[in-house]
Amino acid sequence: MPLNEQTPVYTAQRIIMEDFGEYNKESAKSKRTSLLKRIPIKRLMDLKVDYAFKQLFENEKNKDITVVFLNAILQRTGRNQIKDISFLNTESSGEYVDDKQSRMDLLVMTKADEQINIEIQFTNQYDMVKRSIYYWAGVYRSPFKKRMTYKELRPVIAINILNFGLFQQTDNFHTTYHLYEDNEKFKLTDVMEFHFIEMAKLIRDWKNDELDPWNNVLARWLMLLGMVDHRNDEVYNDIYLELEEIAMKDESLRNAFQTWEELSMTQEQYLAYESRLKRIIDEEAAQREKELQIQEAKEEAQEEIRKAREAVEKAKQEAKHKAKQEGKKEGKKEGKKEGENSAKEAIARKLLAKDMRIETVVETTGLPKDKVIEMYRKMQ
Template sequence: MHLTALQNENTPLYAATSIIMEESSNYEKQARKRSKTTLLKQLPIDRLMDLKVDFAFKQLFGNEKNKEIMIVFLNAILQKTGRNPIKDITFLNIEAGGEFVDDKQSRLDLLVTTEDKEQIHVEIQFTNKYDMVKRSIYYWAGVYRSPLRKSMSYKELQTVISINILNFNLFNDTEKFHTTYHLYEDEEKFKLTDVMEFHFIEMTKLIKAWKEGKLDPWNDVLARWLLMLGMIDRRNEQIYEDIFHELEEIAMKDESLKKAFGSWEELSMSPEEYFAYESRLKRIFDEEAAQREAELRLREAEKKAVERGLEEGREEGRKEGRAEGREEGRKEGRKEGKKEGKREGRIEGREKGREEGQFEEKLNTAKRLLEADMDIEFIRNVTGLPAEQIMELR
């Protein structure tokens, strides 16, 4: 029937047969494509949580049922420094004491111990609001010394590895998205100890490398896992479907990656978990907006203080110039008095106005942030006021 429809007096039989075979071949390809298993069974890509948000990351990787995923992920990171592959981990209590008075939000993201008694601390930061290097060292020190008890030997302290996954650029000295750090002798560069190791992973540099075609997730296990973290970008409202399709192909041969996508989809489908995730994301964006507004207010206050100081200085200069001019003579007095008066007036007026204006605006900013129930440390970072003064304001 189809053959007859295709043929006419100008169409040879073999040509019609060729068309039928070609259409049949295309149909089979389309059928195979439709029947191919996809990673996401029920959710569209844009409904997935952004795993760079600490809540989503901890719910996926810090879950006991996903222990195997966490082990594969950690091994992909630690292979760079030549450490032995991890075979098993135990999740530890991640609650930590506050760094400062009233700081209840200071806590570790993920902390595990391996079968070799090494402790691995994983921290994921969506916003660049801390001194990440010093923060990482501070947390490392706390984890390193925490097991030490009375009558214990220092030899019993075990290796602590700190892994920092950052949703921003941190180091301007390199384009590498994964850098590692140890203690070395300054000249001969031999390692002092193996108990301290730091990893910094900058996700923005990773995405840049992907766009430039510098990543090979088929042969680089770490690249495929980090691309999974970078696939959803809620800050820029960006969904990298090209990354998804690449990982979809790889997951057909990588069971761990396939399982991770399944758990990710399941997590994103939970109404309770998704509500908590969106609440956390909103809090992050609100904190960023508050900090940005405070910075803009301080900048505007400084500008106004400078302008006010200059005007006061000019006025004082005019007054002093006129007074000195009357004493020494109109011509010479006006010339010398204006010069001296303006110089002193500008200096004194500028300094006085800037200091008073900046301090007043800092107090006002601190009051507004306290009314917004912000943490003492966050307010201290934004305004530069001492913690004790902020406590008195509160």
């Protein structure tokens, strides 16, 4: 896509970008030496875990690696090459300090004064689209100070790397988003750009032999992230062998492997990584347990509703019979209402006994909130 007049031009000391075109694979095989000198592949940190990702890419000594990685992603939208970056504080002031949601994974500033926020999500626990927009908004407005003008606000690029599938509308593992006019499709502004990278689709494409990491810089870096999958206790040895060959020619990739190995061999770093991985998996398990409990409660509630309907129908028949005998219409109405209320109260007691929230009980049964609160107090 063509660059518009607002597209920033990056300046700095040198370009760090390696795309060497059609490379002779047989020559690489003959010269290949093992990249991992001291540990097996399965001992490497899973780079899709935010802690490991930050250790590799948020490191002043490895800044060249981060620049190459970012250029591989941003070239999709026609942006000029990044020459240099600086790392920014990722703590969001005024948020919940102990909450992971208040800490961005990686935030950098380019020489063109563009801010790039990178989020890597191991599990699908959040509304990722809204979450990304929320972070984007915070980064965009954070530099705004008193006496500044809106013209001084700089572009913010959000990059989301997801260890799960998100968009059902497309098979592409990398999708990008901007603000466009609905009919003529011209861009409203260059200050907003979103990237979503779905690792599950990337691995699928690799398994289907639809990726060419030899001639696609982004493919090789994302395959690096996908090579070790500790969540599913799986390591893709074939990916390692292919990247090992490519790294004989790609210095940045080779340096990334070496740094990755050093990080994984450092006991303190690896213990911190394992602690973070365990917390993520525990959170995922707790979320799954909660979903199962809700599902079980819903199924039990459905059964109670079925029984309640039967009770209502029985009450209607009894009321009808009584009304017929007494010649009163009120009997039918009263019997129906009494049966429905009795069934609803039975369901409410069942849900409250499972520690369901009062609002959920009200929504499920249709009982008045004060009635549910009164039942809850009596149960206590």
